[in-house]
Amino acid sequence: MWKEGDEEPASPSARLMQAPKFNLCIISVMGYNTKIDTNLYKKCVEQTLLKHPRFASILVANDGKCRWRRTSVDVDNHVYEVDLDPDPDAESSDELVENYASNLSKIPLDSAKPLWEIHILNVETSDASATVLFKLHHSMGDGVSLMALCHACSRSISNPDALPAYPSSKERGRRRECRGTVMSFFVLVWTLLVISFNTLLDVALFLATIFFLEDSRTPVKAAGAGDGGGEPSRTRFVHRVVSLDDVKLVKTALNASINDVVLGVTEAGLSRYLNARYENDRETGAEIIKSGTNSLPRNLRFRSAVVFNLRPCPTIEDLAEMMEKEELNGMWGNFIGIVILPFTIDMQEDPLTYIRRAKSSMDRKKLSLAHKCAFLVMKLTMLLFGVKAAAGMTRSVFKHTTLTFSNVMGPKEEVNLFGHHLRYIAPSVYGFPQSLVVHHQSYGEKLIISIGADEKLIPNPHQLCDELVKSLQIIKAAAIKRELFDKF
Known part of the structure; x- marks a missing residue:
């Protein structure tokens, strides 16, 4: 005690x-x-x-x-x-x-x-x-x-004396078993080569981002954003509540993960939002593609800092025991890595392209140890040069990218939190040298899309929320149409 x-x-x-x-x-x-x-x-x-x-x-x-x-x-x-x-x-x-x-x-x-x-x-x-x-x-x-x-x-809610159902930590999807020792050996060697190549490439891009590689200026990223010159503006927090079943439908139709779907929906929604902003504001001086309803600039460098949890998630039983004993036992704190994920901002005729592209990107990132290397780089910098140097490097990663993206699983059922029936959770974060944070939070049968936006640079975050919701509905309709076509 x-x-x-x-x-x-x-x-x-x-x-x-x-x-x-x-x-x-x-x-x-x-x-x-x-x-x-x-x-x-x-x-x-x-x-x-x-x-x-x-x-x-x-x-x-x-x-x-x-x-x-x-x-x-x-x-x-x-x-x-x-x-x-x-x-x-x-x-x-x-x-x-x-x-x-x-x-x-x-x-x-x-x-x-x-x-x-x-x-x-x-x-x-x-x-x-x-x-x-x-x-x-x-x-x-x-x-x-x-x-x-x-x-x-x-x-x-159904049993006030019981802890709520918690998402399973089992692997999503089954790994294919390779028959034969020789085949297994070659698969292992090839996998190690792919992981090594992807890790080296991602670490090189991570270091380049720290020192000089910066995203393009867009309506959601001002030039030199986060330099600290002047009083920071307020962050506006907005959210939308959508059906998690819609996300699961797309997930099943494209053999993807929920994270793939929400990432693809985010890319699609940002493309629609930026297209509308460029259509209404031609003062950026960028080279514009004007083809039908497409008003986006060419060759935008637009990247997200995606936060990965590096610690096995503690169970609610473990945390309940921790609070009872009032001891942390190594189950708490910040143990996270950062992966830089490129977004392709464009208008696609086939909306399912966004999901396929997100799945391809995430599949490659899963065959990379860059997020662990990023954590080690920051930790080593802190040990050798102090907190100020590590903070400066971390700040550069966020300053040189456009947004932060995260996706966290919540309870599988609605819960009673602090004596009252909780309807939704919309978390966000501020203090990054960025103007935009997009967070997806599951809760029961709901998905909450939560946005934290700089009020000066993004004066209409509700429009961005609406574009994300609209993109999900368009992608869902395309997935249903594809399934019906495949049946015939």
């Missing part, structure tokens, strides 16, 4: 995410089916979340060393019921909640207490009866760890 004042060293990733100009925070917009009983919500937080060591520790720096120090926590200093004042600029309650969430991106967390806050907004929106904004510093943990913690704090 821990006592107040106990300390443990902060991980290299935690120190990295506290570096100047690389101060990352997570905001999760959570919609509920009913109004929030604040007293009940606080009680449930005390019984679950406050047992987690990171949520009961402050990050202190002494003699250049960062450590997590245990402290007593007053839940009233972290959970706030917000009485929203009328906003003359807000046209609806949805925009009122969005404005409040966006304002949180401009307010730093108080380092004198544990680095998390919960804001309760009992305002009915188009998607929920009440909204809770969960804000915490990224140094406390990565997205996979935090989602697993969310599961461990939840209970099944």
Whole structure:
């Protein structure tokens, strides 16, 4: 059992995410089916979340060393019921909640207490009866760890005493077995050669991105974005809730993964959005292809920093036991790698091309160790040259790419979280030297498309959300048409 004042060293990733100009925070917009009983919500937080060591520790720096120090926590200093004042600029309650969430991106967390806050907004929106904004510093943990913690704090709607169903960690799809020792040997040698080649190529591109290789200027990436010159603008958080069954239909039709589908939908939606922006704004000075409805520039370099989890995801049973014993046991923190994934921004006559292209890209990335090499490069840089140098390198990766993409699995069923029926989860992150973050979150039979966008550069993020949803529907219709054609 821990006592107040106990300390443990902060991980290299935690120190990295506290570096100047690389101060990352997570905001999760959570919609509920009913109004929030604040007293009940606080009680449930005390019984679950406050047992987690990171949520009961402050990050202190002494003699250049960062450590997590245990402290007593007053839940009233972290959970706030917000009485929203009328906003003359807000046209609806949805925009009122969005404005409040966006304002949180401009307010730093108080380092004198544990680095998390919960804001309760009992305002009915188009998607929920009440909204809770969960804000915490990224140094406390990565997205996979935090989602697993969310599961461990939840209970099944059908059985309030049971933990919710959690996605299986079994391999998706079966590996083909090779008959014969000679055939197996040649397959192994060929696979090792492919992995080595892909890894060398990806590491070379990763290092080039750090030092000089920058994406093209587009309406979602300004020249020199993230240089820190001037006051950063607010991040606008918007989302859409779609059917996960639509994604699964495309997945089955094209023999792809859910990640392949959401990646292809993202590329298609961004292509539609940028095409519309270029159509309406010809002041970029780029060379335009004008063919029918295509107004996109030629040869755009447009890449995403895709975040990979490098640690086996802890089970909710493990996390429940961890909170009971109040010990981390190596199951927590940021253990992530970054892969740079090129996007092809174009208008395709066959919408299924986006999914095939995404699947091909991800299949190649799976035969590469670049994400682990990237982690080792950053860790080695930190050990040899310090946190500032590692933060500068990491910042360059994000500054020289256009967006960050991630996809996280949520509970297989809707859950009761902190005493209330959770309707959706829309997480996002800010603090990157980028103007756009696209996050996909599964929850029960829903998929939540969540966008974090720089308000100055992307003043219409709702349009981008709409284009992503429209792209999914177009791709779904094409997949159904293909299946019907194949049957005949």
